[in-house]
Amino acid sequence: MTKKLRMQIGTFVILGALAYLGFQGAHNFSNYFVTVSQYRHQLRRLAGMDVRVQGTLSAQSVHYNAATSTLRFSLVSNGESLPILYHGAMPNEHFKNASAIVKGEMDSHGVFVAQKLEIQCPDHYAPAPNATTEQ
CATH class of the missing domain: 1.20.5 (Single alpha-helices involved in coiled-coils or other helix-helix interfaces)
Structure with a gap:
């Protein structure tokens, strides 16, 4: 050669x-994330894969067990709901009804087990109530 x-x-x-x-x-x-409704419709194709799912965290579904550091809640999107199980620290109270992205996979019981939880808090991006802009 x-x-x-x-x-x-x-x-x-x-x-x-x-x-x-x-x-x-x-x-x-x-494909940074799929919504809850997209995930539900593509569940067979995404089974067993780590997936990022985005939705609104339902405030009334939040249950935290401090002894086991277990957070259970539901993400909702377009009328679809997805139960989430997350092991980790409890976010502050501002996370309820906020947009969230979870990364993980569905277990055999139909619960999405999240290894990562990202909360988008819109109040962090809003201007202060009496803020003035200097020109």
């Missing part, structure tokens, strides 16, 4: 690997 042919094959392999990584990155970025 000539040196030129080996160089061409090596270049082809590297370009193929870069194209694959670019495609995977674009695919993962475009």
